Amino acid sequence: MQPFDVDLSDLAATERLGAALATVLQPGDLVVLEGDLGAGKTTLVRAMARALGLPDAVPVTSPTFTLVQDLPTRPPLVHADLYRLDRVSDVDALGLREMRPDAVLLVEWGERFADALGGADAIVRLELSDTEHGRRARLEATCGARGRALLDAWARALERLPPSR
Secondary structure, eight states, X not given: OOOEEEEEOSHHXXXXXXXXXXXXXXXXXXXXXXXXXXSSHHHHHHHHHHHTTOOTTSOOOOOTTTOEEEEOOXXXXXXXXXXXXXXXXXXXXXXXXXXXXXXXXXXETOGGGTGGXXXXXXXXXXXXXXXXXXXXXXXXXXXXXXXXHHHHHHHHHHXXXXXXX
């Protein structure tokens, strides 16, 4: 399946996208989140975590300085931010690859380290845009059966969403 774009008109649209994407995630999935600063990567993760059962009382913030956050959802989510890292050895030291079989990994700024993490299944690129909507998400599968399955399932999940107001 070819990559596809989703216009995000507001915060609620980003939250709906995250909830739809979460419906098909399984332990072992690695989704890399790339994009402009302030484009909504952490907002998307928060929506995914809420859709997977994370209570509203549990905050979901950018792990820019903590680097990794374990979120008690079903399946478990590991949210990482690799923006400040430069070396594969630094990524290896976080132990993300070892966490992968038992959790979904959502990794901000992780594309350059995808191989060290065992290969990304999918990439979500969020960008600020000059359109009337303000933001856009591009959903891409990497070369692999799971990535293609995710992209196909995401497309079906998004078709079922009610239109934005």
